[in-house]
Amino acid sequence: MGYVEACVFMLLIATQSSFTIGDPQVPCYFIFGDSVYDNGNNNDLVTEAKVNFPPYGVDFPDGPTGRFSNGRNIADVIAELLGFENSIPPYATISREDIVRGVNYASGAAGIRDESGQHMGGRISLNQQIARHAIIILQLIDLIGKGSVAPVQEHLNKCIYTVAMGNNDFINNYFFPQYYNTSSLYTPEEYAEIPVQQYSEQLSVGTLRASYQSFVINHHLLYMIFRKLGNCTEIGY
Secondary structure (H helix, E strand, C coil): CCHHHHHCCCCCCCCCCCCCCCCCCCCCEEEEECCCCCECCCCCCCECCCCCCCCCCCCCCCCCCCECECCCCHHHHHHHHHCCCCCCCECCCCCCHHHHHCCECCCCCCCCCCCCCHHHECCCCHHHHHHHHHHHHHHHHHHCCCCCHHHHHHHHCCCEEEEECCCHHHHHHHCCCCCCCHHHHCCHHHHHHHHHHHHHHHCCCHHHHCCCCCCCCCHHHHHHHHHHHCCCCECCC
16 A cells, blocks of 8 residues: 555544644554554564664654654654654553553554565564454453453544555565465456455454444545655655
8 A cells, every 4th residue: 555545544533623732532543554554563573574773763753663764654643643642652562551542553564465575574464463453452351441341342432543554465465476476366456356355354353343433534634644744755565
């Protein structure tokens, strides 16, 4: 999924047309994606899709963090616009207390299909990211639900979710015949239907269907994001 196309998947309450400093507009924000949103989940993996070293992060206050960019990524800007004081932490290093306000599951080189990007080494596919979200929900049941599902469901229903995937299912799968046979099995048109169908099924699983809000294209949000990113360079998988 391209840089501009990924923005289409940013979720925001449609009625919000301005952004103010104060309490977050939503209690939590969850991110599923690839390198466009990864903020450190690949750092400890054995993979070529790892960027926790210079020149990545040259314009980020904390330096190289695992973001596939010189500065903030899209998830960082969305979190700021939603009113969060800090960026949403990656699943790899998040504390138990912080999961209440959201988790970033994104992983560079990851795809809708489990095998996408495997030639680069470790990565966390969308299926694996969804499985990690299920683990977080169980922890939330213990943390804020005190063993009850209902309070957690109410909490998750108020959250914002970004799901941006598909880029690596083509550039690191279909268009890489040295490692994958998909291009010999399907025409481009036939193959395009496969990840779309799988994506639809993944978005319908219980851990997501029961809690995510509707996808909303908010043009004011897109303008604000690009304005805040400025000349940020995104180099990713």
